[in-house]
Amino acid sequence: MxxxxxxxxxxxTKAFLDALGEAGATCVSRATAIKFLFARKFxxxxxxxxxxxxxxxxxxEGLTKFEPFEDPLKTELATGKFTILPTRDATGAAIAVFTANKHFPTQTTxxxxxxxxxxxxxxxxxxxxxxxxGLVFIYDMTDSKYTNFDYELxxxxxxxxxxxxxxxxxxxxIVTAPLWFKAPFRILRLFVREKLRERVHTVSAPQLGAHVPRASLPRQLGGQLTPDHAAWLEHCRNCYTNNIQNNKLDGVIDEYVISNYIPPVKTQNGLIEHEVACDMTSDRVARLGDNQADIMHISDPPYTCDTSPLRHSHGYNGDMKGGHINSGDEDDTDLITRGTWSSGEASPGLSDEECxxxxxxxxxxxxxxxxxALGRRGLVAEYDDxxxxxxxxxxxxxxxxxxxxxNRYTDVLCYDxxxxxxxxxxxxxxxxDYINANYVDGYKQKNAFICTQGPLPKTFGDFWRMVWEQGSLVVVxxxxxxxxxxxxxxxxxxAAAGARATHGAFAVATESVDAHEDYVVSHLLLTDLRTEQTRRVWHGQYVRWPDYGVPGGGRAQPVLRFLHHVRAAQRSALHHLGDKWAxxxxxxxxxxxxxAGIGRTGxxxxxxxxxxxxxxxGTVDVRGTVLRVRAQRAHSIQMPEQYVFCHLALLEYAVMQGYLESAELNGFDDDNEDESE
Known part of the structure; x- marks a missing residue:
């Protein structure tokens, strides 16, 4: 098909097959060609x-002739050290897990x-x-020992x-990497291209949720899933056997890729379904219920030839209907399901490059x-929309x-x-596990920010736990x-240099304070009292920005200077981390x-x-950026004057950086009305 x-x-596809034919490879199927082309964007x-x-x-590596139903490969597969989960990440990528503590180098080749x-x-x-x-590869080092690690493998x-x-x-x-892994990891990174190096992350189990939704992770990684590895292997057996039969019927012996049959995609009731090439009857195809319990506890075999038709949003734990996020906005839901994005629309499934x-x-x-042309009134109307x-x-x-x-405010809540x-x-x-905080993407960086409310005394411990678990180095x-x-x-x-406070399992000490005209910088030492590990945190407080408004007189230069200082602090802290950050x-x-974590924060x-x-x-898109921020942190940019300020500040920045000689806006305020609330 x-x-x-x-x-x-x-x-x-035709050019690729022709090129292989000229090179003497005449046994490669069209389906295999498509796989290689998809992997390299055609x-x-x-x-x-x-x-x-x-x-x-x-x-x-001797990967041309497999005997999966005979030892030693049969026993290797049964260990479950490597498996494919029946779920996907927020972008639709398949999730592969290698569990290090199940691997014993002396017992297998x-x-x-x-x-x-x-x-x-x-x-x-x-x-x-x-x-x-694509594929997300999780290397789980939880409870592993040095004897489980095989550098060459x-x-x-x-x-x-x-x-x-x-x-x-x-x-x-790489999850829960032990201290002894630091040296070999530094060497391993040398084998990875610089572009791919940014995709290799060493994370703790709590931080894993920033990359893969908890609903898509197995329980041993802090998720909600109980995968059935035996059912997955049975599915592999069926597909493997069926592919061999298809190869014989087609007269193609494609020894480089076992799976050379790609079923078409059909949509029905919001689910992505596939006609399967496996020897499976309809009652063996996974059936998905309308609620999360049905999704995460599938009684029928949870594998079709598509390992999962589900699509999860980032960190999603709420209701889903028919595999979609139940957001109340059908257009946005369709965009999420297709994994596409147009400017100004929300999708949690972006790559870093797209953010x-x-x-x-x-x-x-x-x-x-x-x-x-718009004037202030036109810009406010744009914000009202x-x-x-x-x-x-x-x-x-x-x-x-x-x-x-x-929650500090009953009407300012965080998205699921x-x-x-x-x-x-x-x-x-x-x-x-709850704190009123949301991830928000930055420029070409997923989860660049955490937007949160001003901590309450009862949530001080949760706040510092979040800073610690997320590896944050800068607080604004x-x-x-x-x-x-x-x-x-x-x-x-x-607030005072030399002072120390304890909140939950964490101690916070202020080592020094630098006062500037518009903001105050505190250099903090955060200590996890459970392990006595420490981390320095840069804390910058902008003190001349009124609630529900913009900086005094609408002046952008002080805010832009503060923003520059924040970025410099992040770079400096990152430099000091060195190889600890991957x-x-x-x-x-x-x-x-x-x-509230929405107005001035947004x-x-x-x-x-x-x-x-x-x-x-050399380009900007304020409206599109605001829409994307609001899609991850509800109600961000709280007032029309804040939306106007973003535009005016960008013009001021453009003049400062030489993109414009001047930014005169004669007549911009002629139709101004009092927009404050």
Whole structure:
């Protein structure tokens, strides 16, 4: 059964097969060609190079003839050290898990272990969804010892996945790496291309939720899933047997990729379903219920030739209907399901490269001309249209009785799909993972920020637990503790140099304080009292930004200076981490809060994303950026004046950086009305 391709993709497929034919490889099927092309975005030359490397790897490592139903491979597969989960990450990528403590190098050969990995990956790649969305590889080192670690095998797996296998490697997540792993990891990273190096992350179990939704993770990794490895192996057996039969019928002996049959995709009732090539009757195809319990506890075999039709949003734990996020906005839900994005629409399934860029943008000169034409009234009308849009998700966790008291304001709640999950401190109380905080993407960086409310005295411990677990190095505060006689935020850190305070399992000491005209910087030492481990945290508080408003007189330069100082602090802290940080080049999430965590917080993040994009691309998209921020942190950019300020601040930044000679807006305020609330 043929896969539907665009005309350009069909031409690329023909060119790829012709190139292989000229090289003497006449036994490669069309389906195999498509896999290699998907892995290299239908670039024929790159796909051909990948095929050559793949062929060499298979022959060098003895991965051409498998006997999965006989030892030693049969026993290797049964260990469950490597498996494919029946779920996906937020982008639709398949999730592979290698459990290090189940691997004993003295009891198996590299060839057998690699055969076990490739045998299962080949079956996973039967899914067109996996070919398009790629693969997340989790290397779980929890409870592993040095005797479980095989450096040479790890190198071979990385080398194969990064350039010798027809799957897009989205991320490598190394979970709970022990201290002794630091030295070999430093060497392993040398084998990874610089572009891919940013996709290799060493994370703790709580931090794993920032990369893969908890609902998609097995319980041993802090998730909600109980995968059935035996059912997965049975599925692999069926697919393997059926593929051999199909090969014989087609007269094709494709020894490089076992799975050379790709079923077409059909949509029915919101689910992505596939006609399967396996020998499976309809009653054996996984049936998915309407609620999460049905999704996560599938009684029928949970594997079809597509390892999962489900699509989860980032960190999602709320209701799902028919595999979709039940956001109340059908258009946005469809976008999430398709994994596509248009400027100004919300999708939690973006890659780093797509975040904050790639959508419609305009030059600084075009922005200036547009503001002259719109005037303040037109810009406020544009904001009113944004504010009138319905929420992009649900707030179930924030509304749970045991969590309500943790919210500073009853009408400012955090989305389920992007909320930050804390480690669960009480095994009998799952709500101990809650804090009123959401991940928000930055410029070409997923989860660049954590937007949160001003901590309450009862949540000080949760706040510092979040900072610790997320690896954050910088905290940005855009409010005073008290404004106009009202408490806006608790004093969750010691204000005076030399002071120390304890909140829950963490101690916070202020080592020094630097006072600037518009902001105050505190250099903090955070200590986990359970382990006595420490981390320095840079805390910047902007003190001249009124609630529900913009900096005094609408002056942008002080805020832009503060933003520059924040970024410099993040770079400096990251530099001091050195090899301890293996994630995105811009570092771990920056925690940003005001009082509610939406108005001034959203404005600060919008300015960071837009100035970063202007510096990198020469274009900006304020409206699109605000829509994306609001899709992850509800109600961000709280007032029309904050939306106007973002535009004016960008013009000021453009003049400072030489993109504009001047930014005169004659007549912009002529139609101004009092917009304050």
């Amino acid at each position: 043929a896969v539907a391709l665009s005309p350009d993709q069909e031409l690329a 670039d024929v030359a790159r796909a051909h190079a990948l095929w050559r490397q793949h062929e060499a790897t298979r022959r060098r 590299h060839q057998t272990t690699l055969q076990g990995v490739v045998y299962q990956l080949d079956v996973a790649l039967q899914s067109l969804e996996t070919q398009r969305a 790890s190198q071979k797996i990385l080398t194969m996945l990064k350039g010798g296998y027809p799957a897009k490697l989205k991320k490598v997540l 904050g860029g790639g959508g419609a943008g305009e030059s600084a000169a075009a922005l200036l001309a547009r503001l002259r 944004i504010r009138a849009r319905p929420p992009h998700g649900t707030f179930h966790h924030a509304k749970l009785p045991s969590n309500v008291a943790k 799909h992007s909320r930050v999950l804390l480690s669960q401190t009480d095994p009998d109380d799952p709500t101990t 505060m855009t409010t005073r503790a008290t404004e106009r006689g009202r408490v806006k935020c608790g004093q969750y850190w010691p 994630g995105h080049s811009r570092g771990p999430p920056i925690v940003v809060h005001c009082s 404005t600060f993040i919008t300015l960071d994303v837009c100035t970063s994009r202007l510096a990198a691309e």
